[in-house]
Amino acid sequence: MAKLEARNIVKYFQHDDYKLKALGGVNLKIQEGDFVCIVGPSGCGKSTFLRIAAGLEKPEEGDILFDGRPVTNTGPERIMVFQEGALFPWLKVIDNVEFGLKIAGIPPDERSQISQRYLDMMQLTRFANSYTYQLSTGMKQRVAIARALVMDPDVLLMDEPFAALDAQTRELLLVELQIVWQKTKKTIVFVTHNVAEAIVLGTKVVVFTNRPAVVKKEVSIDFPRPRLVEDQKLVPQQQEILAELKPEVKKRMESE
Ligand SMILES: Nc1ncnc2c1ncn2[C@@H]1O[C@H](COP(=O)(O)OP(=O)(O)OP(=O)(O)O)[C@@H](O)[C@H]1O
Ligand SMILES: [Mg+2]
Secondary structure, three states: OOEEEEEEEEEEEEOOOEEEEEEEEEEEEEEOEEEEEEEOOOOOOHHHHHHHHHOOOOOOOEEEEOOOEOOOOOOEEEEEEEOOOOOOOOOOOOOOHHHHHOOOOOOHHHHHHHHHHHHHOOOHHHOOOOEHHHHOOOHHHHHHHHHHOOOOEEEEEEOHHHOOOOOOHHHHHHHHHHHHHHHOOOEEEEOEEEOHHHHHOOOEEEEEOOOEEEEEEEEOOOOOOOOOOOOHHHHHHHHHHHHHHHHHHHHHHHHH
């Protein structure tokens, strides 16, 4: 059984005088331990799809099944990491990371044991007692990932978490995230518009069409890790995916 299965997801949004169809019937199966990267033109519905999978939004038609059961709400087994990290600036790094555990009623000793592990994994131990405004953007993003991982979700839903980073920091995090994925064996759904990033990370890259989005193509990426962006072996698959994506981006430009 798929860990996460989208069955004909259709989503509309009401704008002033018209109904905008964002998702046009998305079908996708994500197996346990998959690292699925979704690429597609801007505004095609990638974030909307993730929010539906997180239970933050409801589709008009279709279902997302988690372990075979329809998703009706948010839940600790599906945790979202947003582009901007969305940390609490008034809390120290460690308190940001432990926040969800505290809410879940985990006792302090256990909380601190769990958070130490993930702070260490994300190389943040030295900054545990810093406030988030004292961190760089890349470090904040690592805090956001640690904060999600402590909850031990089955599925991590990541919406362009590296979009605001400079190239060097992004490359470091691309390697770190691959290592974290290998260590934790989480199922990850990762939205990006960066094809190179998608290929470096994914076991599978899914191309969405222009809005209303449907799945246009699924490409399996089967290379040893850690992969690097400059890896020449990845170029043919990058071209294959770009060839699927480019006409969709063009359609979007023409529709504006
Ligand atoms: N809350 C909302 N109300 C109205 N329209 C919305 C809402 N959220 C999204 N939309 C519309 O749905 C479409 C898909 O938006 P979405 O944010 O999912 O796109 P995206 O693929 O994530 O784009 P990007 O790559 O730019 O982040 C857009 O046209 C957007 O205007
Ligand atoms: Mg988006």
